[in-house]
Amino acid sequence: MPANQARATRGRVVMLVDNDVRGDSRVQKEARSMAAAGWEVFLLGERRDSPLETWMIGDAEVRLVPMNDALNSTPALWRRSLLRPLAYPIGRESGYRLELIKARHAELTTRFALLNAKRREGGSAAAHAAGKAALLPVRVTHKALSLWTRFRAGETRRMRQFRRDGTKVLNRAQVKFWQTAMGDRAWRRLDPSLWQWELAFRKSIDKLQPDIIHANDFRMLGVGARAKIRARAKGRNTKLVWDAHEYAPGLVPKYHHRWLPAITAHEAEFAPYADAVVTVSPSLADLLQQEHGLATRPDVVMNAPVQAPAADESAAAVPDLRTDCGIGPDVPLLAYVGGITPVRGVDIIIDALPLLPEVHVALVSVHPNGKNPLVDKLVERAVAAGVADRVHALPYVPHWQVSDYLRPADAAVSPLHHLPNHEIALSNKFFEYSHARLPLITSDIRTMAEMVRSTGQGEVFKAEDLDDFVRVVRLVLADPDKYRAAYDKDDLLLSWTWEAQAAVLDRVYTELMPATAAVTEPVVEAAEAATTTESLPQAAR
Incomplete structure (x- = not known):
């Protein structure tokens, strides 16, 4: 359709996400499916450099809009300390x-090497001794400066560690003060980033004038x-849908001790503005x-996989897992897909391999x-355990x-540790493993x-x-069928498809705008320097 030709739509939706979209399969599926359902969809993500990028x-x-991250430097963490003035x-x-x-060292x-070289090449002992004596004040000065610098650097490191430690009484008192003084608005002091x-x-949002x-x-x-508040001030009845991917109070604290109190206060302040919530x-x-x-x-809009990929998605052939691992069809193979962090528990798979001598594992985790530093550490662990030949680190696929x-695997593994967000999760990988019809080996997260x-x-x-x-593992591999x-049973997988989940999201939109008049497609205002690509690059997961 020509850029200047209008088409009827059910309403204009602006989706917002705090990443570069490429690695977020949920927002990709939401954007594609809602556009296919007749909504006019713009998905805004971030990039840490310019220019604007579109596809x-x-x-x-x-x-992808350029974002300046200068506010990541939190003043409370880098100010001078009276406790460590040096x-x-x-x-x-x-x-x-x-x-x-x-x-200086x-x-x-x-300089010492030069003195010794001259002495070995026939220089006099007296000249050598005189040269060493001349360097004595330099050595003493260097030693003193070295001790002083290392002490001050150590004080800096200890100050930084102290300020990031949420167990310290002073740090807790500072957080408590701002929570008491400002309530849910305290995030402005705790984490201005x-x-x-x-x-x-x-x-970008205001220019698009979204309906949702x-x-x-x-x-x-x-x-x-x-953005909703600004739209209301201009007389537009913009609706806000909040898509909660995680339980904020249950997240593992990141960056500094103020981060978790800040994000929970931020969420609490703005949750009342949501006209609908999905999770x-x-x-x-x-x-x-x-x-x-x-x-x-x-x-509930679950992270289920698509049942029928779109035409532009299905064009590329699916690679063969066992070929990528270099193994035949009769070799027992466990599969894991997704990121690797300590709390995801993937170490246990490596540690188990010496006790499972025939088993291989495919880690579809390479960004x-x-x-891939965490993948590299896991491979090093496999080398130390003598099982590196049975561990196959493979790149993500779309x-x-x-x-x-x-x-083609024999079973799939989800070894998550006990954390609040893990206890309530039905993750992407759960549904992906299910649609692969793999027996699932999972930890006892609730x-x-x-x-x-x-x-x-x-x-x-x-x-x-x-x-x-x-x-x-032995129990499952003994009888995977x-x-x-x-x-x-009971058409289990049919309810676990993205198509079924997209119908829920479409209903949420429709209930917010039951009688929306058709709007016209806007002129795309991409910046002159924008980079446009034909399709989404390969997705990281």
């Missing part, structure tokens, strides 16, 4: 001073709420309703950007290929374990218990 996902337009200011000075000491070593998404996105703002997760909730699991829906006093329980790619036990699609082991994990048969 299409089906009929939805993605725009510390360097937190920043580059400490590192600079330490490197300068190393440079290198200079002194060279939350403003950077507002500053990056606000103009779909804010993904806690950071974008505030951005969407403020990823029934357990999380119950928690959100209780936490924020919501009048109605959030609708396409080539930076989200619509994951289930087909995993299907929601996923209950589902596996109720369906009979796998077995549950005690989280972080190596012996129990090995027991369950027993567990695969669970997927044939």
